[in-house]
Amino acid sequence: MEHQARKRFGQHFLHDPGVIQRMINAIHPCAGDTLVEIGPGLGAISRGLLERLGRLHVVELDRDVIPLLQRACAGLGDLQIHQQDALSFDLNDIIGPRPLRVVGNLPYNISTPLLFHLLEQIEQIADMHFLLQKEVVDRLTAPPGGNAYGRLSVMIQYHCQAMRLFDVAPGAFNPPPRVNSAVVRLIPHSQPLRVASNxxxxxxxxxxxxxxxxxxxxxxxxxxxxxxxxxxxxxxxxxxxxxxxxxxxxxxxxxxxxxxxxxxx
Structure with a gap:
């Protein structure tokens, strides 16, 4: 059964095998890691993570996608599904070794508020790898002085080291988005260079x-x-x-x- 991507969920399913493998290699899952994937969709990234780890937590809002995700990942490992809105998901609900590694092909329509939500839980996180709209990655990594530099830049860079890894063309998705995408790595600072009092x-x-x-x-x-x-x-x-x-x-x-x-x- 083919699932039709839903615009209200911002769904653009990754299907390019080369991009999928490149992203999994960038994440570099290791034994003992507790990984949380946000928006697994049809399991393009989930399958590779399960093959390497044997266990994966996923946060998925779309109920209709979950049976297809379970079928795609059957026999690959322990898939722990949290059928919730990622914008309100509490990482404390994940039982396992800390800190957590968070990954995902994030829905473009909620990526910025979701990043701010994750910053509120930054002490729970070891690192993050996200496939995002290229414009958002530009903002995450922007230096002062340009149009891309703004609130998101400052708050992400206060909490994390932000590294752009590689760009992804629209054809890697189904349906193709109207914009280019990019993969970013965010590593929380052990301590900011200058600590905010509040x-x-x-x-x-x-x-x-x-x-x-x-x-x-x-x-x-x-x-x-x-x-x-x-x-x-x-x-x-x-x-x-x-x-x-x-x-x-x-x-x-x-x-x-x-x-x-x-x-x-």
Missing amino acids: PQHLGRLVRDAFSQRRKTLRNALSLYCPPAMIEALEIDPQRRPETLSVDDFVRLSNACLDRQGSKPV
């Missing part, structure tokens, strides 16, 4: 800084800190947020909290 405060400050990209820091962060405080950090308040490094944002967040007596805004 990561939640940092997240809010970065969110508000990029809410209107044309605003200067003086205007974008007016609720957080006065221009004099920004200047005290040797940052020009007339600069735009996309010109600041991750370290600059952490210094701003920590200074705001120090000024407020460590009480979040």
